[in-house]
Amino acid sequence: MKDSDIVKKRHMLDKQHIKLTYITHFYCNQANINSVESLLREYENYPDDIKDQVEFVIVDDCSPLKYKVNHFDLNITWLKITEDIEWNQAGARNLGVVYAKSDKIILMDLDCKLPEDTFRYLVNAGNPERSFYRIYRTDPQTKKACRGHPNVFFLSRARFFRLYGYDEEFAGHYGAEDYRFVKFHKDHGSKPKYLAKKFRCIDRNIDREKSYHSLNRDLSHNTPIDLRKKLEIARFGKEYGHSRIFLNFTWSIDTIYSRTAPIPVQKRWWRPLWWFRYLFRCFSV
Template sequence: MSKLTLITHVYNAQEGVNQQIEEWRKYSPDLLDQLEFIVIDDYSTPPLLIDKGNLNLRHFRVNDDIDWNMPGCRNLGAVHAASPWVLYFDVDAITPEKNIRLMVNNLDALNPNALHVFNRVHHGVFVEPHINTYLIKRTGFFKAGGYDEDFIKHYGFEDVLFRNMWRRHVGPDILVREITFYQLGHRTKDLNRDISRNQALIQYKAATGFPKPQSLIRFDWTEVS
């Protein structure tokens, strides 16, 4: 069984996926034997094309046209991951093979209740770790409640809420200083990034005691062969 599942989701970012897969295919066979890859196409137009080659890769497509369905995509990835540990990252975040190997080699030494974040470099400068790049135990994901799909169709705050739920129900955030991710800069244009609706929603969640999300994966999806 694989030790670590790498999970990313994309919307209209074929180039970013191509770049990731090109890097993954260069990994040593002994490392690939310990990995699973999950790529979720969030209703891209045209649909995402993936040549799996020799990779242990599962490709899912969301069949419903839902704006800002990141919470649903991340839930879908966790539900189908076969490994005890999962690494989440956006498709424009990349790290060398040596760092993935470092993770795999040290999984048994990590705090199983921690959410592990990493250094990030953007335009050659170290910046704050990305909120969507982290390594956790799969069981912790569900203990935290997963992502709240009440936030879909609108932009923002689903990631902030997940971090809050992790700290409340699972454990701390820990910065792994030995590992760095590099921001590639892919960004989907012409999307509505108004945060007002979800800002009000997270305030409501706070006022009601941060209840755990209900009813994960509220959309139709297909596994692409």
């Protein structure tokens, strides 16, 4: 079979060409979901070399609003959690990573976005493996690099699952799941890093009166849970400090859309050199 025939026969759901999965979630209980749609409309204007290789996984965490998912010129998997669990960020992120089509993933919040150069860098970057990255933000006043968004992580999907994902024992109440996620990774030898300062993310202005949520931010329930998990891993070792509660809810797939896949670059020597990769791994352990 010719290479051109192989490309033509690829199914629209085939995602072999995806190099980066962008995962974000939302819960809107006000007037609309413009905070989500406006972000995707911005990304629609990015160059094809980015859009062709990125999959967007959007998780609606059981928003009470009724809406129809519009068409976007992007690779998109749109999911809806069907059980209303307050502050279910841990579950929403776990679900998004399950549906990721690449090992390189970036977990994002709606109040920040990636400029073209950062997006392109992540698409072409090597696998993070045991490292997980934060991304500097641009200070709106000084235009200098400042501390990264606390909920934005670039990491390996395999590493995410090796350490059981987010702990959903925190779901139902506000806070601590991201903090414990980072601490759990550090305790297991994952390396926290930052991308180079020239690759940043940008804060977004979201209408928090019409396209956001009105949930109460109260740490009083989750803070003691976080402390207990800290003590568990300190006293009993590496397999403690995480409940293993995972996807403790139901969900549905709303929409899947795929852009036409680009023609892949031929790498005819990749398979015959399996022995080189095997030996490299043997001597690098």
